[in-house]
Amino acid sequence: MPTTPFSFALGAGLPYFSALQNQRPIMSTSGKTLFEKVWEAHAVRRLPNGQTQLFIGTHLIHEVTSPQAFAMLRELGLGVRYPHRTFATVDHIVPTDDRDEPFADALADEMIKALRKNCRDFGITYFDIKSGHQGIVHIVGPEQGITQPGTTIACGDSHTSTHGAFGAIAFGIGTSQVRDILATQTMALSPLKVRRINVSGRLGPGVYSKDVILHIIRKLGVNGGTGFAYEYGGEVFDAFSMEDRMTVCNMSIEGGARVGYVNPDEKTFAYLKGRPHAPKGAEWDKAVQRWRAVASDADCRYDDIVEFNAADIRPTVTWGINPGQAVFIDENIPRPSDVPESERASVEEALAHMKLKGGQPVRGIPINVAFLGSCTNGRFNDFVEVAKHIKGRRVAPGVRAIAVPGSQAVGDLLHEKGIDRVFIDAGFDWREAGCSMCLAMNPDKLVGDELCASSSNRNFKGRQGSPTGRTILMSPLMVAAAAITGTVCDAREIFQAPS
Amino acid sequence: MPLTKITSISGRCVPVPGDDIDTDRIIPARFMKCVTFDGLGQYMFYDVRHDEKGQPRQHPLNDPRFAGAAIILSGKNFGCGSSREHAPQAIRRAGFKAVVAEGFAEIFFGNSTTLGMPCVSASRADIGAISEMVEANPALELTLDLAAKTLSVADRQFPFDIRETARAALMAGEWDPIAQLLDSTREVDRVATALPYVGPRT
Numbered sequence: 090m091p092t093t094p095f096s097f098a099l100g101a102g103l104p105y106f107s108a109l110q111n112q113r114p115i116m117s118t119s120g121k122t123l124f125e126k127v128w129e130a131h132a133v134r135r136l137p138n139g140q141t142q143l144f145i146g147t148h149l150i151h152e153v154t155s156p157q158a159f160a161m162l163r164e165l166g167l168g169v170r171y172p173h174r175t176f177a178t179v180d181h182i183v184p185t186d187d188r189d190e191p192f193a194d195a196l197a198d199e200m201i202k203a204l205r206k207n208c209r210d211f212g213i214t215y216f217d218i219k220s221g222h223q224g225i226v227h228i229v230g231p232e233q234g235i236t237q238p239g240t241t242i243a244c245g246d247s248h249t250s251t252h253g254a255f256g257a258i259a260f261g262i263g264t265s266q267v268r269d270i271l272a273t274q275t276m277a278l279s280p281l282k283v284r285r286i287n288v289s290g291r292l293g294p295g296v297y298s299k300d301v302i303l304h305i306i307r308k309l310g311v312n313g314g315t316g317f318a319y320e321y322g323g324e325v326f327d328a329f330s331m332e333d334r335m336t337v338c339n340m341s342i343e344g345g346a347r348v349g350y351v352n353p354d355e356k357t358f359a360y361l362k363g364r365p366h367a368p369k370g371a372e373w374d375k376a377v378q379r380w381r382a383v384a385s386d387a388d389c390r391y392d393d394i395v396e397f398n399a400a401d402i403r404p405t406v407t408w409g410i411n412p413g414q415a416v417f418i419d420e421n422i423p424r425p426s427d428v429p430e431s432e433r434a435s436v437e438e439a440l441a442h443m444k445l446k447g448g449q450p451v452r453g454i455p456i457n458v459a460f461l462g463s464c465t466n467g468r469f470n471d472f473v474e475v476a477k478h479i480k481g482r483r484v485a486p487g488v489r490a491i492a493v494p495g496s497q498a499v500g501d502l503l504h505e506k507g508i509d510r511v512f513i514d515a516g517f518d519w520r521e522a523g524c525s526m527c528l529a530m531n532p533d534k535l536v537g538d539e540l541c542a543s544s545s546n547r548n549f550k551g552r553q554g555s556p557t558g559r560t561i562l563m564s565p566l567m568v569a570a571a572a573i574t575g576t577v578c579d580a581r582e583i584f585q586a587p588s
Numbered sequence: 589m590p591l592t593k594i595t596s597i598s599g600r601c602v603p604v605p606g607d608d609i610d611t612d613r614i615i616p617a618r619f620m621k622c623v624t625f626d627g628l629g630q631y632m633f634y635d636v637r638h639d640e641k642g643q644p645r646q647h648p649l650n651d652p653r654f655a656g657a658a659i660i661l662s663g664k665n666f667g668c669g670s671s672r673e674h675a676p677q678a679i680r681r682a683g684f685k686a687v688v689a690e691g692f693a694e695i696f697f698g699n700s701t702t703l704g705m706p707c708v709s710a711s712r713a714d715i716g717a718i719s720e721m722v723e724a725n726p727a728l729e730l731t732l733d734l735a736a737k738t739l740s741v742a743d744r745q746f747p748f749d750i751r752e753t754a755r756a757a758l759m760a761g762e763w764d765p766i767a768q769l770l771d772s773t774r775e776v777d778r779v780a781t782a783l784p785y786v787g788p789r790t
């Protein structure tokens with residue numbers, strides 16, 4: 090285990106409706122965290138078992154985790170209580186090349202039809218492929234202006250934490266909870282503790298938000314965030330674009346934290362202004378006032394505070410089968426003998442799956458596939474940043490490289506600006522919006538034990554479609570560098586001075 | 589609909605060794621192309637149980653000595669990764685009633701509780717001891733007592749932990765909260781009306 094830079098804030102503020110017994114409510118004179126404020130504004134009542142019935146203002150659904158919930162509703166004879174607060178799109182199963190219906194995969198076709206019917210039957214807004222607004226649910230919510238500060242958001246998808254970038258409290262949920270929210274617009278939850286994660290200083294050239302979150306997960310562990318909401322802040326987050334904040338919040342769950350968020354600021358408001366579902370006119374000004382007030386108070390108390398320094402973070406890549414098994418690009422893969430006894434079996438299992446050797450440098454590992462996309466790094470800025478550097482370069486022979494915009498809107502904007510061309514000229518296969526090779530539910534898959542340099546969020550065994558497939562997670566620019574050289578390499582050495 | 593009050597569970601165990609067993613491993617995504625949960629049981633841990641050619645591998649889950657087990661024994665951070673309820677649904681539908689592990693990922697824990705499948709945490713040493721006992725004698729029954737928070741196997745007892753709210757809900761037969769959530773529509777509407785971004789029901 091790497092040492093963790095914990096510094097515990099003692100006597101930390103307790104979340105509202107604390108689930109623990111025998112806890113006195115603290116009549117604290119100190120301020121509140123955003124988490125506490127949002128929780129209080131949405132708490133309906135305390136349930137007999139001590140959990141809170143929490144109002145979920147915004148519910149996002151997609152085709153994989155919702156059909157069973159609608160079936161349960163029908164079985165129970167229930168309707169959708171707040172249909173105007175649920176929004177749907179289709180992302181996991183959509184092909185990214187031939188999108189004519191019926192889809193070649195009959196099961197996928199059944200799923201998109203079920204979603205369409207459920208949305209129609211229950212009066213739910215649905216961003217279908219033909220709407221031009223379809224995309225990965227965690228990209229569509231923000232770009233439509235549905236994701237807003239101070240709100241509660243839930244979706245049957247663990248990367249719902251993405252929406253926390255806007256100062257929302259956003260939870261990934263299971264299908265039974267999708268049912269609960271459809272039926273009641275509420276769910277039963279225990280409050281989380283809040284861990285503040287400060288990243289101070291400035292990131293070096295070629296170091297990105299993806300490296301920041303991979304580093305945090307590496308240091309705090311894949312289950313280090315269990316029971317916590319992560320509040321990210323500090324100079325690095327102040328400087329980050331909304332897209333960067335989303336990348337970090339997105340992977341909170343890979344560190345075990347179900348919720349991650351950043352306090353809203355001027356950048357948040359500027360991003361939202363004018364978006365289709367954002368407040369308009371006088372309502373906008375009132376909303377901005379509320380949003381400012383929802384940020385954590387300067388004198389709030391956290392359950393824990395962890396400090397990182399940007400100068401310590403270098404481009405980071407995974408070498409194993411969970412996102413915490415990561416090293417800096419210039420480091421070697423750990424040997425089983427380097428780690429404590431309790432972790433040895435995990436390291437051995439990971440090395441065996443990845444067909445890598447302990448002690449070998451991570452740099453130089455040959456790749457077969459390069460994947461740019463996903464709800465972690467499939468946004469406009471991600472492609473713009475890569476395009477700046479790959480102009481005039483070519484994907485290495487033998488490498489299959491695909492670039493998949495996270496939403497139709499992202500794809501359209503890139504096309505309008507001619508950026509898709511840069512990728513096509515470099516030898517990337519340019520695709521239509523969807524989850525694509527992030528997971529094995531559509532035709533984009535690894536074959537056999539192919540090794541993929543991927544901008545997505547999970548390197549679990551079999552995640553990219555082949556049980557023996559291998560995934561190395563990294564930032565989009567590192568994926569591009571790997572695509573061009575055919576090996577895992579340091580983008581800072583391949584490209585001229587990345588910004 | 590009244591739910592069963594779950595106070596104790598007894599059954600034989602199967603060790604599923606490993607830490608950070610993610611939900612992609614419990615139910616690979618390709619088997620989630622379905623609009624119902626029926627039939628997921630057969631795909632539980634599919635790639636753990638089968639090789640690339642679909643042939644069964646050597647694994648406790650394929651070992652006839654453990655056939656019919658009702659309780660899974662595993663390591664740290666069980667059920668991490670994707671929020672898919674398909675994972676606990678597959679485990680349930682494969683006939684399991686509880687999971688004993690060193691720890692659980694948050695969403696998996698909640699999803700399992702809602703299905704009435706207790707997930708309880710015990711120490712690595714104790715789970716190791718139980719695993720050794722059942723490896724030696726797979727017919728041994730384990731009793732998971734939610735009231736006493738103990739695991740009993742043969743003449744030995746081990747303590748376990750479970751989040752208090754989940755224990756209360758399981759024991760009271762309130763592990764599926766839907767009835768309670770439906771019970772307070774007036775309060776729900778009041779909270780909604782006070783939230784400018786929500787507004788009244790349409």
Ligand code: SF4
Pocket residue numbers: 180181225226227246248463464465523524527528545546
């Ligand atoms: S892009 Fe990947 S992680 Fe994101 S929603 Fe799709 S499948 Fe899930």
